[in-house]
Structure formats: structure tokens, C-alpha cells
Amino acid sequence: MPDINIKGPIISSDEAWIYDWFGIENVNPKVVHDAIAKANGEKLDVYVNSGGGDIFAASEIYESLRSYKGDVMIHVVGLAASAASVVTCARESEIAPTAMVMVHNVSSYAEGDYRDLKHESEVLQKANKTIANAYIAKTGMTEAEALAMMDKETWLTAQDAVEKGICNKISEAHQAQT
Numbered sequence: 001m002p003d004i005n006i007k008g009p010i011i012s013s014d015e016a017w018i019y020d021w022f023g024i025e026n027v028n029p030k031v032v033h034d035a036i037a038k039a040n041g042e043k044l045d046v047y048v049n050s051g052g053g054d055i056f057a058a059s060e061i062y063e064s065l066r067s068y069k070g071d072v073m074i075h076v077v078g079l080a081a082s083a084a085s086v087v088t089c090a091r092e093s094e095i096a097p098t099a100m101v102m103v104h105n106v107s108s109y110a111e112g113d114y115r116d117l118k119h120e121s122e123v124l125q126k127a128n129k130t131i132a133n134a135y136i137a138k139t140g141m142t143e144a145e146a147l148a149m150m151d152k153e154t155w156l157t158a159q160d161a162v163e164k165g166i167c168n169k170i171s172e173a174h175q176a177q178t
Contacts, residue, residue: 002039004032004046010053010083029060036068043071052082055106065090086131089138095158095167104153139165
């Protein structure tokens with residue numbers, strides 16, 4: 001069975017060479033696409049331990065996993081935070097009893113006058129709604145519930161993640177992956 005590791009920062013494919021050069025663990029859409037192509041319909045196991053990263057790269061990974069024709073099991077083995085929590089919502093998932101999920105609002109950096117900052121605020125609010133769609137699709141919660149969870153920067157234990165519906169179950173036995 002092919003494995004995909006969602007470990008380290010989630011970055012755009014064109015930035016991967018920098019992380020690789022410095023030996024920094026990372027994941028990007030190209031790595032996931034290549035693994036999916038090699039899987040050729042076989043079951044995929046996806047192991048998540050990431051603090052998140054680029055929401056658009058995560059969105060691409062999320063959609064690649066959702067559209068894969070074979071079975072996929074996502075295993076949260078450490079932290080599925082921020083953009084990594086979005087990836088976790090792509091398919092059936094299990095979470096280690098010692099793992100956590102964290103969801104929060106999208107963030108960015110901005111500079112300029114009040115018009116620029118107002119515009120950036122509007123963009124971030126729209127981005128929050130797009131990210132909330134992953135939680136809504138996986139859990140059935142309303143948009144208002146998903147956005148409220150994000151507004152609070154919510155940290156979920158394994159039990160909390162299952163109760164919210166972000167993960168399907170707590171793993172009973174887990175073999176560590178490298």
C-alpha cells in the first residue's frame with residue numbers, strides 16, 4: 001500500500017526546493033500528485049503530523065485526495081493543525097489517542113493604508129468561508145458553526161475531533177511510519 005506523508009509545513013510545489021535544500025521536512029501538491037499517480041487505484045494511507053501552511057496548497061491536496069478513485073485512510077499521528085486539518089477532512093480518517101487537531105482563521109500579512117487593510121480583511125473573511133467548506137462537508141456542521149470554531153482557534157483532542165466529526169474514529173493500533 002502506498003503511503004503519503006503530510007508532515008512539516010504544507011507549501012506550494014514551486015517552493016519545495018528551498019525546504020529540500022535546507023533539509024526541512026515539507027509536503028506540497030506535486031509530491032501528493034506523484035504518490036497518487038504511483039498508487040494506481042491501490043489503497044492509500046495518508047499520515048498527518050503538520051502544523052499546516054499554505055491554504056491553497058492544502059486545498060489542492062484536499063481535492064486530490066477527495067477525487068482519488070481508490071480507498072484512502074487518513075491517519076492523524078501527531079498534529080493536524082490549520083491547513084493540515086483541511087487535508088484531514090478529505091476522506092475517512094482516524095486519529096491517534098495522543099494526537100490533536102487545531103482549526104483557526106486564515107491569516108496573512110498586509111501593509112498599506114486603511115483601504116488596503118480593509119480589502120485584506122475582506123479577502124481573509126472569504127478565505128475563511130472557503131476553508132470552512134471542508135469542515136462542513138466532513139461533519140455536516142453549519143457554516144456558522146464552522147466559522148465560530150475557527151474564530152476561537154479551537155484545539156481538539158482525539159475524542160473532541162471524533163465528536164465534532166472531523167475524524168471518524170480514534171485509532172486502536174497504530175504502526176509508526178517514517
